[in-house]
Amino acid sequence: MLKRVVVTGLGVVTSLGCEVSEFWDSICAAKSGVSKIRRFDCSNFKVQFGGEVQNFELTEHMDLLEKDVRRLDRFVQFAMAAAQKAITDSGIDFASGDPYLHGVLVGSGIGGLNEIEQQHSILFDRGPTRVSPLMIPKLMVNAASGNISVRWKLKGPNSAVATACASATNAIGDAYRLIQHGQAKVMVTGGSEAAVTPMGLSGFARMQALSTRNDAPEAASRPFDVDRDGFVMAEGAGICVLEEYEHARSRGANIVAEVLGYGMSADGSHMTAPDPEGRGAARAMQGALNDAEISADSISYVNAHGTSTPLGDKAETMAIKSVYGNHSRTMPVSSTKSQLGHLLGASGGVEFVISSLAIRDQIAPPTINLDHPDEACDLDYVPNEARRMQIDRVMTNSFGFGGHNACLILGKV
Structure with missing residues (x-):
């Protein structure tokens, strides 16, 4: 087991x-x-x-x-x-x-x-x-x-x-x-x-x-x-x-969250540009959901990769829509890279910490500088202010040059 x-x-x-x-x-x-x-x-x-x-x-x-x-x-x-x-x-x-x-x-x-x-x-x-x-x-x-x-x-x-x-x-x-x-x-x-x-x-x-x-x-x-x-x-x-x-x-440890699922995939299309339809990213997200044996509509919040590139943000939005369907219309999604910048290989570690704290404190962090949303990026990105809300499960996304896609799901214990 x-x-x-x-x-x-x-x-x-x-x-x-x-x-x-x-x-x-x-x-x-x-x-x-x-x-x-x-x-x-x-x-x-x-x-x-x-x-x-x-x-x-x-x-x-x-x-x-x-x-x-x-x-x-x-x-x-x-x-x-x-x-x-x-x-x-x-x-x-x-x-x-x-x-x-x-x-x-x-x-x-x-x-x-x-x-x-x-x-x-x-x-x-x-x-x-x-x-x-x-x-x-x-x-x-x-x-x-x-x-x-x-x-x-x-x-x-x-x-x-x-x-x-x-x-x-x-x-x-x-x-x-x-x-x-x-x-x-x-x-x-x-x-x-x-x-x-x-x-x-x-x-x-x-x-x-x-x-x-x-x-x-x-x-x-x-x-x-x-x-x-x-x-x-x-x-x-x-x-x-x-x-x-x-x-x-x-040992009586203080448990912050539980890791529920892990998914990974490759775009197999370009060394630096994402798959334009986000198909590899979607595959990794669905893989994490399958691994956790949970449905997409049970995810409360997504900490997006969201790097602020013209191609990447659009592709990730498409991937989220394809995996989450109607739930994507009401599910909060935000990118904390808006505040920190992109820590490259460390970004997923810092965002895992953020995702754990979001569950602990029941707060979805904001996407700052979101003043004029792109029409192609039409989800709820928690613009400019953190939001108190019920957060039971979080997905956190990371995508890298070479077409690497990795997603983790955390949950309350």
């Missing part, structure tokens, strides 16, 4: 705060975390803003020496801080259980881009003998999972996922499966990304994927709005603790 899987700990690092309470208050207050980039000079860049995590120091979030921090790329630092918060929130004592049943699964779309850029400069400015011997273990995508495993001595399943912007959702879904099938009791899982760098920003800008609203950064991410002109790059991490239900109950 498959095991039940619940959420017992949440942690975030975002442009709207690094404490879950502060972060959630800002989400519910419809605040924006998008601003001018400060970490590097981008005055000659086409795009000069993003959802940047400002004034972040890992030593302020966990007990580490500065020399140890220097061994970690920024995306790993984000993951470590968010993991520390999620583990503390869960109240779990890893020392008291079987370490081979405690695992880690953290996704990232790009990994250590900061380290790649720094060492590339050193290579060409100072020569190959000056490249850091720490370069490889700092930049590899599995560095987040590996370092979390080492820090907390978690010896169970340990993996990493790189499926572009679906990475964190795939990671959480895969962790859910491991617990369901009895291969782990506890999984630390989610996603982390730190691609707001000169190369990252210029690369996405050259693809013409980004909004260019340099004069109004906070209004740049506007999912489902007729004036949307691309997504806003962001960085951070969203990590949760998933736990087998009876294990959580036996």
Whole structure:
């Protein structure tokens, strides 16, 4: 028999705060975390803003020496801080259980881009003998999972996922499966990304994927709005603790929500553009519903992928309509990327945290900057203000370059 899987700990690092309470208050207050980039000079860049995590120091979030921090790329630092918060929130004592049943699964779309850029400069400015011997273990995508495993001595399943912007959702879904099938009791899982760098920003800008609203950064991410002109790059991490239900109950854990279903698919049509009719996305959504063995009309709210791109928002709207039918006309759907920007491989982790909190507090977060809805995007997107409502079940969507589609369903316990 498959095991039940619940959420017992949440942690975030975002442009709207690094404490879950502060972060959630800002989400519910419809605040924006998008601003001018400060970490590097981008005055000659086409795009000069993003959802940047400002004034972040890992030593302020966990007990580490500065020399140890220097061994970690920024995306790993984000993951470590968010993991520390999620583990503390869960109240779990890893020392008291079987370490081979405690695992880690953290996704990232790009990994250590900061380290790649720094060492590339050193290579060409100072020569190959000056490249850091720490370069490889700092930049590899599995560095987040590996370092979390080492820090907390978690010896169970340990993996990493790189499926572009679906990475964190795939990671959480895969962790859910491991617990369901009895291969782990506890999984630390989610996603982390730190691609707001000169190369990252210029690369996405050259693809013409980004909004260019340099004069109004906070209004740049506007999912489902007729004036949307691309997504806003962001960085951070969203990590949760998933736990087998009876294990959580036996230790008196505070259960935030239950993971009910997981679906995934591929568009199989283009490396960067979504299927124009959202058929792959719809397949993943229906797969999650089938896995949960529930009907579409039992979903209270959908946390959309909603990146603020002309093609993506329309395709997702079509997918939701095809799966939910008449229920889509009254079901609230919102995109919190309107507030945070797009955290790429970490987005699904942060949105999983948001979805869990939506169930806990019975609040659907808003889609801000939705001033002039696109006629092709005609659902209830919870415009500009959070909404108190009954929320029993939430679907959260993530879709990535390469045609990756991943969906999770959470429910009240």
